[in-house]
Amino acid sequence: MTQKQHNWRPMESSTAGPRCRNCGTHVTQQFARVFGDNGDIVHGCPDCTTYREMQSGGHLPGD
Numbered sequence: 804m805t806q807k808q809h810n811w812r813p814m815e816s817s818t819a820g821p822r823c824r825n826c827g828t829h830v831t832q833q834f835a836r837v838f839g840d841n842g843d844i845v846h847g848c849p850d851c852t853t854y855r856e857m858q859s860g861g862h863l864p865g866d
Contacts, residue, residue, distance in 0.1 A: 823848040825862075838862075 821835040821843065822828065828850045835843040838857050847862030856862045 821845055823851065826851040 820832060821830050821839070823830055823845045825847050828848050830838075830845050830848050832843070834848070835845050838848075839845045840863055846864060847857060849857075852862045
């Protein structure tokens with residue numbers, strides 16, 4: 804199982820950065836690392852998901 808390593812920049816605010824797959828809102832690399840899946844892909848952000856869902860992993864797609 805290979806996984807692409809990302810060049811993590813915690814204070815990045817570029818518009819070319821990661822986006823929420825659910826609503827398209829820009830999120831920081833740090834947010835993607837904390838609330839994203841194992842590939843730092845964000846499936847729900849504060850604009851479209853509650854923090855309770857994000858903390859419990861309820862925003863991540865099921866198997």
